[in-house]
Amino acid sequence: MDVIVKNLTKFYGQQKAVDNLSFEVKTGEILGFLGPNGAGKTTTMKAIAGCLTPTEGTISIGRYNVADNADKVRQLIGYLPEHNPLYTDMTVIDYLRYMARLQRIRAAKINDRILEMVNVCGLEGEKHKRIGELSKGYRQRVGLAQALIHDPQVLILDEPTTGLDPNQIVEIRELIRRIGREKTIIFSSHILSEVEAVCDHIMIINHGRIVADGTAAQLRKAEQGGQMVVATIEDADRNLVVKALQAIEGVEMVDIVKDRPNTVEVHSQPERQCTRDIFKTCVANGWTLTELTPIETKLEDVFRELTK
Amino acid sequence: MIQIITKTIPPTLAIAAQELKSHFDSLMAYILLVLFLGFSGVFTWLYGSDIFIYGQASLQVFFSVAYITLFLLIPALTMRSIAEEMRTGTIEILLTKPISCRQIVLGKYLAVIALIAIALALTLPYYITVAHLGPIDHGAVVCGYIGLLLMSSAYAGIGLFASSVSNNQIISFLISLSVGLLFHIGFEILGRQMGGFAGQLALGLDMNTHFESMSRGIIDSKDIVYFASVTFAGLFAAEKTLESKIA
Structure with missing residues (x-):
């Protein structure tokens, strides 16, 4: 009914x-x-x-x-x-x-x-x-x-x-x-x-x-916009890394992560995937990529954003 | 028509049965029965102007003692009825069942009346004893019992209304006792003081006069209409108060 x-x-x-x-x-x-x-x-x-x-x-x-x-x-x-x-x-x-x-x-x-x-x-x-x-x-x-x-x-x-x-x-x-x-x-x-x-x-x-x-998926997507990945890149200068990643097409923003000198957060533009390009950039510059994790927006974040 | 009956009566009786059971489960019913039988017994048989003073086989004394005892005990019986349901929130469960506020109030009223009827039935040995002592006016006794029931019904109506007003039992008890006191002596005093039409009106609302004539064995439709109206007014007010809680 x-x-x-x-x-x-x-x-x-x-x-x-x-x-x-x-x-x-x-x-x-x-x-x-x-x-x-x-x-x-x-x-x-x-x-x-x-x-x-x-x-x-x-x-x-x-x-x-x-x-x-x-x-x-x-x-x-x-x-x-x-x-x-x-x-x-x-x-x-x-x-x-x-x-x-x-x-x-x-x-x-x-x-x-x-x-x-x-x-x-x-x-x-x-x-x-x-x-x-x-x-x-x-x-x-x-x-x-x-x-x-x-x-x-x-x-x-x-x-x-x-x-x-x-x-x-x-x-x-x-x-x-x-x-x-x-x-x-x-x-x-x-x-x-x-x-x-x-x-x-x-x-x-x-x-x-x-x-x-x-649905849960719809809510997350609406809130998040694009995908976010956490990347840990070793054997490299952080400033150079940020600059190089920022230059990738489809990347919206690169954030540094507090207390983890080798790790950055890469936010891509909506409907874009950047993981391949991040990997290629690392290879091209001879950096060691030790972590590349896509992060889903949690429903908690959606909730807090909407009910602030 | 039959459909209306099957829809209305079983849930009302379910509430009445549950309410009566909870009176007994909580020991309230036993305490009230003991108090009622104790008080009315002591004052009827042993103490003060007891039944032997008149030298006449009559239950007049018992009726006036029971009249006062019930006046005090009924508020204690009704105070919990609706107030407790509102305090614990169980009223919300009842209100989402296919039953009306009227059925809830009516069920609780029936439970009180049933308990009073049990209490009165337990005083039948008084009647049997007195009837052995000498010639007794059986009609007057029956009238007296009916009068007690009608008067209880009026106080039950007032008590249920008081119980629907507050979710605090003590407050409900005090409200129904004060309103009861108004009917018990208040209107009489007012009537005497005011005189004139207003005075007549106030005297007409006094419960004593209506009860007195019944306990002497006179059933007047005026008295019955009086008790029925007070009961109805109380129950109606309780129903409306309960309904206003949903709004």
Whole structure:
């Protein structure tokens, strides 16, 4: 089911949290939502989940409008809120049963669904424990099980991996990827590598506006422009090296690297490759080339550049 | 029509059942039952102007003791209902389920009423005992119990509204106690002071007068409308307050 957000705006009093946001997520797509704290991620996700009324704009899930068919839409959506609030006095099984009843799952099917969720989310050993006794990782799984219990078409996960240890992060990520094959998932995170690993589609927002939208590769490329290589050239005078490299056609800029006297960074112009020419220049001048490493722009850099 | 019923009733009952269970799990229900039975028992049978003073088989004394006890205990029961969900954020989970604010409030209300009904049912031995002591007006007893339930329902409405206003339980408790106090004695004092039409109006809002006639065995539609209106106003205000949290 597609999620379409059109001109979403939300004011908290005088403060604009989300500013005219429009985007679309298609079935089977995993959208990664990035942005600094306070950028409007949670507000947007809450509005899609229907627990917040937008000041302006429309949101539709499939052919249903969130404002007009709140009841129907809530049956189609699974939502894991930011801090994963849970009833700490209940046992895992009781909690899932309660959630299943609120989702109006047929009584005959409730037990099957609970067992399936316990399996899928790896809660087998914990199912009879009180939620308050569980570790953070298991609580997160309970939250996820709650969001999935009615087999929703659209899944909204607000920072599902915060506070988990690296193993748990990998497990949750895999779970998300597995579920994401048939469903539409919107997922926010602070961890950029995670978004990159899981999502088909990344959106960076800042001050309530979209500042970047595309696949990880597209974002990197847009930000970086040309390629960058780090070259270490020995048995040569640095000034001469810089001069010679600068002269190569297609090189935009040559930088010296601090604390490494023999190393330079070579930035090439967009859509140009200079590695061959760097090598040839070294050979022609009789220099020894000991390192030539292409450097990819990290998503971190893209993120910092766009949300400064 | 049937579809509306299947959509509305099961989730409301699910909330009510869960709420009732959590009252018992948190020991709150047991503490309240013990306090209620303890207070009403001591003052009905042992202390002060107890049931034996009148030399008449009647539960009048019990009804007035229970009236005050419930007035104090119901705010303690309702303060947690919505406030706690807002404090821990679980309300967000409820609001993204296919249920309305009305169903949430109604479910919580039903849980309070169920617990009060349990408490009142546990005082039936008083009735049986007194009935053995002498001829008793059964109609008046039934009326008195209905009156207690209606009065509890009104305070439950007020309490749930107070619980929806703040996410701090103590504040909710104090709000519902103050509003309750207004109905309990405030309107009477006001009515006496003001006189005239406004005074009549204030006296009409006083809960005591409405309850008193019921505990004597008189069911007047006026009283029923009164209790139903207070309940409805409380629940409606709670629903609207809860809805405003989504905006």
